[in-house]
Amino acid sequence: MSVADTTGADTAAVDQKLAELSVSSPADHGSTDAKSDDDHDQVDGEKKKKKKKKSGNKHKKKKGPGAAGQTTPPTIPVSKLFLNKYPEGHIHEYIDDNSYRTTSEEMRAKDRLCEQQVNDLRRAAEVHREVRSYARSQIKPGMDLADIAEMIENGTRTLVEENGFQSGIGFPTGLSINHCAAHYTPNTGDHVIIQNDDVLKVDFGVHVNGHIIDSAFTMTWNDRYDPLLQAVREATNTGIREAGIDVRLGDIGAAIQEVMESYEITLDGKTLPIKCVRNLCGHNIGPYTIHSGKSVPIVANGDQTKMEEGELFAIETFGTTGTGLVHEEGVCSHYAKSGDETVQPRIASAKKLLGTINKNFGTLPFCRRYLDRIGESHYYMGLKHLVDNGIVTAYPPLCDSPGSYTAQFEHTFILRPTCKEVLSRGEDY
Structure with a gap:
């Protein structure tokens, strides 16, 4: 889930719209073999019993992303599949001045002190991977964003075994289209239909005991947007690679910007630079707090604040064909x-x-x-x-200029004493 630096923005228009009972949608977007029974000697009652049994098998079992025995759609809680021992994320060993941490017995002892937190995060991350794997296979043009939000959120509730503040949804499902970069989810009564030329950002979170996994991806159905997605995906991976204990936040932003803005895209005969959305940024995450103080810029800003051991961060980057500056827009x-x-x-x-x-x-x-x-x-x-x-x-929704396109990728990682673990990493991104 993104955070904007425009904390002083004028929200008067938003407050006026909030008091209205009517609901609007994002700007400028349209809404509108079972086996046969060969045994003819069976009595009719037996045939009916057999057919009833077959029709009840609604969920085909398949091997999920790291979870053998998951159903399609996913309905089995991850705790039942992994018996409280969840897959670890992508491990990055520390280098240079922090390389000693990998083998230090002191660091290993400190690592053991945060085992429960890490296990909670891994459980939430596995839920995210399995829910998004199914969602990515189902989302397509012609679908209503409200149905997509319900699919993702109901899947999350089921797989994490929603239980008050012990486990559940981390934050509302973001489904932002085209020039809308972040913070749009349908209100009740909204009906926004995905079009073939749309760029859709899907941003959702899962928590276990308040430990939140925040991860996002972008979907398109026209390969003309490939350079935009490639730029943002590589920029996010660059930010993750550069992050570490005692690394300055401004240095991470500079590395992200260098990669992002090395790309360009040709749309409708015009070649456009891909820009960072400079007033959106990553953030650290605290217990039950999605934005917990530190911001990770995606441009060079000279911030000398350092990342610290034990901190949980979401690196998210946004690329745009527009101005590179988002503003509040819509209900x-x-x-x-x-x-x-x-x-x-x-x-x-x-x-x-x-x-x-x-x-x-x-x-x-x-x-x-x-x-x-x-x-x-x-x-x-x-x-x-x-x-x-x-x-x-x-x-409120955060948007660049109308007619522009924005994309987003995001992962959550923890700076463990012995290594950096990218918890939400999967085979998809």
Whole structure:
């Protein structure tokens, strides 16, 4: 899930739209062999029994991404497939001044102290891989974004065994199209249909005991966008490779920018440079907190802040054919409690809604669909009051210039004492 540096942006237009009951969609986008029974000597009752048994076999078993015995669609919780010993991510050994960490007994002892956190993260990562593997096989032009969001979120709930704050969805599923780079998910009643020439960013999260895996990918159905996807994928991998203990955040941003902006793309006879979206960035992740203080730039900005041992980071990069600067646009769907307990709401509807947020989401991000799902209604004014008073933060869609295209790739990694582990890495990206 992305974070913008435009924290001081004017949200008056968003607040006005929030109070409206009608819902709009992203700018400028359209909506609109079982085996035969050869035994003729069987009685009719036996035949009916056999057919009933066959028709109940809805989920074909297949070997999933690292999970033998998973169904299609995935329905078996990963805890049942791996018996609490989950696949490790992609391991990067430390080099140069940190190379001693690989064999240091002291570092190995420190590693053992965070085994439970790492195991929780690996469980969440396996859920992400299996859900996205199925989603990537199913998403295609003609589908409604609302159906895609439900498919991903219901799969996540099932595979992680959703259980309050112990395990569940990390944040709302981002399904941002074309010039919309991030923070769009359908509100109830939205019907946005994928078109053949769309560029779709899919960004979703999974948590176990508040340890969040944040990972995203981009899908297209026209190979003319291949250079854009290649640039962003390579830029993300560069950021991951450069990251490490005591590495300066600004140096990572410079490396990402150098790779991203070495690419160009030809669209409709025009050759365009691929730019970094300079006011979007990666971030570190804390318990139940998707953006936990440090930001990882995707351009050179001179930030001397260093990454530290034990920190969890999401490296995400955004490439664009537009201006390289996103702004808030459209009706808001994403929200998160700000964490400031000193301010209390003054109106009854806001107090009631805050109680619902505390009970169901805490500091985890949520969307209006999630409020609808748990039975909240007529909450618009209460939500607006919470946003206006800084108790809840609104995260409206973030868009570049109309007519441009944006792409995103993202992975979560942890800086363990002995190695860097890219937890969300899979065979797909």
